[in-house]
Amino acid sequence: MSFLIGENMVGGYGGADILKGCTIAVDQGEIAVIVGPNGAGKSTAMKAMLGMLPLKSGQVKLKDNDITSLTPQARIAKGIAFVPQTNNVFVSMSVRENLEMGAFLRDDDFSQTIDQVFELFPILAEKQKQLAGELSGGQRQQVAVARALMSQPSVLMLDEPTAGVSPIVMDELFERILEVRQTGVAILMVEQNARQALNIADKGYVLVIGENRHTDTGQALLANPEVRRSFLGG
């Protein structure tokens, strides 16, 4: 049984179902990547696991506990952290305050976590007094990931973390995400840059119109001629 699993999820935002019975799972110390064409329901699948979308059927389990009926807030309290694709920092607050907000639910002293996060993203230590809204796109993404890490989550969900950043920044972000994996966090990621993402993925899910088309290790998917032809451009 996986650490976090969404099984046979069916649902949508009213109207036609976007998810038609897809299953996504991720274990601790592992990176799972959801890829697929536009409109495949990649982000929707992740949001369903976070509780932002009511499911008609299927269930979400965290550590074998059924969390299907919990609100996103309740799931966050259980150790899931989510980095949205856009508007993922508090632009009018300083970098440090963004991190403090990430630790909002913690009652203990989180200064050590701040130090760890600064070690992971040294640029943030330098800019900790600056407003997050004044940072570059790549730096903002780092703040967004760092904010999510402040709650010391067991699951980190990233919705297209590299959307709109340069290839160099993308490589660096993936580098950092690999480092986060070392700490034993389960990482679930939706990605447009399928090739690079599968490269660092332990597990890859190729979704097509709300269903699982291929599920394998990242390397196996990269090597699979059908996946290459249909989704990775040869």
Add this chain to the structure above:
Amino acid sequence: MDALVDLTNAVILLLNFVIVPSLAYGSQLALGALGITLIYGILRFANFAHGDTMAFGTMITILMTWWLQSKGISFGFLPTALLALPVGIFATIIMLIFTDKVVYKHYRRRKDPSVTLMIASIGVMFMMNGIIRFVIGPNEQRFADGERFILKARAFKEWSGLNEGLTIKTSQALTVVIAIMFVVGVFWFLQKTRSGKAMRAYSDNEDLALLSGVNPEKVVLITWIIVATLATVAGTLYGLDKSFKPFTYLSMLLPMFAAAIVGGVGNPIGAIVGGYVIAFSEVTLTYAYKKVFVYLLPSSLEPDGLLQLLSTDYKHAVSFIILVLVLLFKPTGILKGKIL
């Protein structure tokens, strides 16, 4: 030497009739605008009931003041209303939490657009207005007691030997001091405390605040408590400085909204800046400068008219014109706020 005396007289004249009154009025507007801007930033609607919230808090403070006065309790040279203020604040907090529970919460839960909440606040405005007229009536009430002046014109004239006197009313000095205390308090709260940061985060990015575990109902509750406090303090200070009349408080809505928007709505510092900008504009544009120029110009050039740009009846028109100009040319306000 005479020229120097004339210049000093002119300066004292301006201090007495423009600067000191504007500072006091600006502080009252700033406190009011701060409340409006907090509601806009956090609850995301323009609260038309704010003027009547101020009147409600002031009314309770006045009733309490009268009760204290009837018991022979006073606050020395300070107005008794200051002793009654906590009761007024408390009653207003209860009132605002009540209106939130029975009115705004419903629309918030339905995620209605901001304009729906604004219209609802007009309903709340009428309700509060009715309660106030029912309880204390529409007439003017005076409740200031204690020492009226810190500095009297005659005492100043005797001390300085100048023609012009400088008057500082206790209410004016109190207004500035108390406004500074409350503004500093609110900013300290917003910048340094956990709840204050949660409020700023919620105002900045509601979805991300929820993802960080901020409880929106708690943020809303704290906002109403702060707004009730600021509104009651602003209303009571205004009442002490001028007088209490429910209609005046209703008409304060325009300069207060103008102050909030001019400063940058949703931006607390902007509300303070806006309050003083509006107050100084209203007073400087409606003051008759004749006497000032009599001192400054040689007698041959003495002006015939009053040198008053606008009649004081038009003082609210000044805030309206500034509001329109800001919305036309810099809709985010002097300091960057949200667009209404």
